[in-house]
Amino acid sequence: MEIYTGVPVSPGVAIGRVFLLETEERSVPERHVPAAEIDAELDRLDAALSEAREGLSGLLNASGVNTEMSAIFSTHDMVLQDPKLRDELVATVKDCQVSAEFAVARFFDGLVERFQQLEDQYFAQRASDMRDIERRVLRALLGDRQRKIADLSEPVVIAAHDLTPSQTANLDGGRTLAFLSEVGGPTSHTAIIARSMGMPAVVGLGDITQRLEDGTVVIVDGNRGQVIVDPDPAQIRRYEQILVGDERRRQELDRVRDYPAETRDGHVIRLMGNIEVPSDVTSVIEAGGDGVGLFRTEFLYVEGKPPPTEEDHVDAYVAALRQLGGRPLTIRTFDFGADKVTPDPNAAREPNPFLGSRSLRLCLERPGLFMPQLRAIVRASGYGAVRCLFPMVSGLEDLRRAKAMLEKARVSLRTEGHYVAEDLPVGVMIEIPSAAIVSDLVVEEVDFLSIGTNDLIQYTLAVDRVNERVAYLYQPAHPALLRLITQVVKAGIDAGRPVSLCGEMAGDPLYTILLLGMGLREFSVSARAIPAVKQVIRRITVEQSREATAWCATATSHEDVLARLRESLGELVPSLV
Amino acid sequence: MALPESGEAGEPVADAVTDTALQASADVLVTNEQGLHLRPATEFARLAMASGCAVRVHHGTSNGDGSSILELAMMAIRPGARLRIEATGVGCEQAVADLVALVKRDFCD
Numbered sequence: 056m057e058i059y060t061g062v063p064v065s066p067g068v069a070i071g072r073v074f075l076l077e078t079e080e081r082s083v084p085e086r087h088v089p090a091a092e093i094d095a096e097l098d099r100l101d102a103a104l105s106e107a108r109e110g111l112s113g114l115l116n117a118s119g120v121n122t123e124m125s126a127i128f129s130t131h132d133m134v135l136q137d138p139k140l141r142d143e144l145v146a147t148v149k150d151c152q153v154s155a156e157f158a159v160a161r162f163f164d165g166l167v168e169r170f171q172q173l174e175d176q177y178f179a180q181r182a183s184d185m186r187d188i189e190r191r192v193l194r195a196l197l198g199d200r201q202r203k204i205a206d207l208s209e210p211v212v213i214a215a216h217d218l219t220p221s222q223t224a225n226l227d228g229g230r231t232l233a234f235l236s237e238v239g240g241p242t243s244h245t246a247i248i249a250r251s252m253g254m255p256a257v258v259g260l261g262d263i264t265q266r267l268e269d270g271t272v273v274i275v276d277g278n279r280g281q282v283i284v285d286p287d288p289a290q291i292r293r294y295e296q297i298l299v300g301d302e303r304r305r306q307e308l309d310r311v312r313d314y315p316a317e318t319r320d321g322h323v324i325r326l327m328g329n330i331e332v333p334s335d336v337t338s339v340i341e342a343g344g345d346g347v348g349l350f351r352t353e354f355l356y357v358e359g360k361p362p363p364t365e366e367d368h369v370d371a372y373v374a375a376l377r378q379l380g381g382r383p384l385t386i387r388t389f390d391f392g393a394d395k396v397t398p399d400p401n402a403a404r405e406p407n408p409f410l411g412s413r414s415l416r417l418c419l420e421r422p423g424l425f426m427p428q429l430r431a432i433v434r435a436s437g438y439g440a441v442r443c444l445f446p447m448v449s450g451l452e453d454l455r456r457a458k459a460m461l462e463k464a465r466v467s468l469r470t471e472g473h474y475v476a477e478d479l480p481v482g483v484m485i486e487i488p489s490a491a492i493v494s495d496l497v498v499e500e501v502d503f504l505s506i507g508t509n510d511l512i513q514y515t516l517a518v519d520r521v522n523e524r525v526a527y528l529y530q531p532a533h534p535a536l537l538r539l540i541t542q543v544v545k546a547g548i549d550a551g552r553p554v555s556l557c558g559e560m561a562g563d564p565l566y567t568i569l570l571l572g573m574g575l576r577e578f579s580v581s582a583r584a585i586p587a588v589k590q591v592i593r594r595i596t597v598e599q600s601r602e603a604t605a606w607c608a609t610a611t612s613h614e615d616v617l618a619r620l621r622e623s624l625g626e627l628v629p630s631l632v
Numbered sequence: 633m634a635l636p637e638s639g640e641a642g643e644p645v646a647d648a649v650t651d652t653a654l655q656a657s658a659d660v661l662v663t664n665e666q667g668l669h670l671r672p673a674t675e676f677a678r679l680a681m682a683s684g685c686a687v688r689v690h691h692g693t694s695n696g697d698g699s700s701i702l703e704l705a706m707m708a709i710r711p712g713a714r715l716r717i718e719a720t721g722v723g724c725e726q727a728v729a730d731l732v733a734l735v736k737r738d739f740c741d
Contacts, residue, residue, distance in 0.1 A: 126671055126674075129674055129678075130670045130671060130673075130674045130701070133673075133674045133677050133678060133701045134701055134702060136681070137677070137699075137700050137701050137702050138697065138699060138700055139697065139700040139702050139703055140702060166702065169706060170705075173706070173708045174708070175708050175710075177666070177669055178669075178705065178708060181670055181705075184670070
């Protein structure tokens with residue numbers, strides 16, 4: 056038994072056997088293959104060598120191949136046919152009982168090293184050819200391996216160094232229990248996919264794949280960010296109980312799905328979903344959501360690829376709108392930077408990225424990146440109820456610049472003859488304390504506000520929540536936050552404009568009572584959090600929530616606030632505490 | 633494997649084909665500009681493989697499988713190098729003759 060601690064990026068727990076998924080982009084781990092499976096492994100190897108050669112012959116026969124390219128491809132093909140290559144790979148797989156992937160990687164590592172030792176510049180430069188051939192074989196092996204998931208007798212826990220978009224595109228949710236990866240953070244591709252599939256996931260687990268083999272039993276605790284390798288029976292029993300409890304709770308919550316999010320005294324609350332890819336809309340609708348309150352669009356940007364075109368944006372937005380059937384789609388413009396993917400890996404590293412050129416600031420700096428998105432949002436408004444949401448607004452100045460660019464997009468699209476909706480509501484994320492403090496001014500120039508608590512908490516309390524030395528200071532129930540959020544909600548009410556809250560705080564039923572009491576009438580939460588929040592809403596009256604909130608407003612510590620909220624929640628929905 | 637005796641440096645290279653049953657060999661001088669780089673090695677290995685014979689290439693103290701592009705590359709054979717090409721099997725004489733001809737025409741088609 057061994058416990059690894061990483062970053063929890065998608066909640067839930069799972070107990071199951073590991074299936075290692077390697078990537079051709081980095082060093083392949085030494086995966087052991089049992090003696091009984093060596094012959095099958097050699098078949099895989101031969102199939103991969105043939106597939107790689109077929110790929111090359113496809114390239115050789117493609118139109119537009121010049122003699123220079125065709126000479127390179129024939130050389131690569133000759134390497135793949137080389138009897139020494141196959142002999143050595145077969146020997147490695149048999150003698151060391153390792154995967155074909157590992158044998159291939161080891162062979163080419165050795166080859167490249169020997170090339171580099173030759174006192175000949177020419178051969179040293181051929182190392183990249185050898186790597187290219189290696190990747191071709193690895194790709195064939197990895198594709199084959201991924202297809203194997205479908206033949207396994209039971210669903211598996213996918214373990215990888217990092218999952219690439221192409222790998223996750225073909226993963227079948229019914230065959231997968233959970234994800235774990237060695238690198239990545241809350242916005243890594245693995246995290247996005249896991250959340251979108253509703254699977255528990257832990258990332259940032261160091262060199263865990265070195266410790267795992269296919270079939271190793273693990274417990275993935277996506278709530279606490281832990282992975283238990285080879286758990287003992289007592290731990291398995293403990294987690295089985297958690298699973299049973301989760302399942303019971305889910306069934307209970309399923310029952311409230313088709314009822315409206317309405318308080319006992321008849322106040323209708325708009326309960327919307329946060330999505331990361333267009334297909335997430337399905338789970339929001341299935342969970343009984345009233346639309347999308349936050350569409351994170353960063354998935355459109357794939358690291359190492361050119362930025363998405365206007366058409367890429369339009370396709371994604373229209374795909375989401377089609378499934379929404381008239382319900383609103385709130386599109387947040389790119390929120391790159393700091394902990395997220397950055398469109399500019401070569402940019403000088405900023406000494407303090409969270410306070411640097413990220414998100415809207417980066418977009419305003421780079422119209423080439425921003426304009427296609429703004430134009431696409433305007434165009435999408437012709438297909439459904441689109442709302443445009445600007446992140447990381449610090450005050451009126453950057454808001455006005457962003458709005459001016461949006462207006463420019465709208466005017467030019469009209470001139471070009473595109474149909475553009477008359478009404479495109481514009482909102483801002485309130486996630487910088489300065490914007491919250493002047494929210495009464497900001498709200499006058501927008502159609503709605505959306506409070507982003509994750510950043511608002513970190514900037515208000517000056518706490519990096521992934522820094523474990525100060526993470527204990529990250530407290531949504533801090534009295535300063537309660538005052539700030541109350542102030543923003545009140546600014547919206549006074550101006551008659553809707554205010555929504557879309558951070559993690561909105562999806563925690565513990566805070567539902569508090570937020571209702573502050574006057575919040577719009578929530579945007581992950582699809583899986585919708586039923587629990589709805590259940591709290593349906594069991595409370597606005598009067599009750601106001602009492603709880605009034606009490607919390609006088610509390611001097613977050614502990615007191617949490618204690619009171621737990622007490623109230625326990626009376627309303629005991630199963631949620 | 634013992635190396636066959638090759639001529640002294642500077643001695644004119646003879647295309648003398650030694651024929652002992654199913655083995656043939658000949659010496660040839662590498663005259664192309666790059667030596668036995670990957671592209672020439674590709675052509676050499678392709679022809680050696682197609683011959684159906686076991687082909688060995690000797691150069692100085694090293695030798696390698698003539699149908700293995702990787703072994704040929706590792707020998708880092710430079711322009712001006714003298715090779716001994718050795719083929720074993722049915723059609724070995726033709727194989728050696730074809731390979732010598734390939735080297736002589738600087739690996740061009």
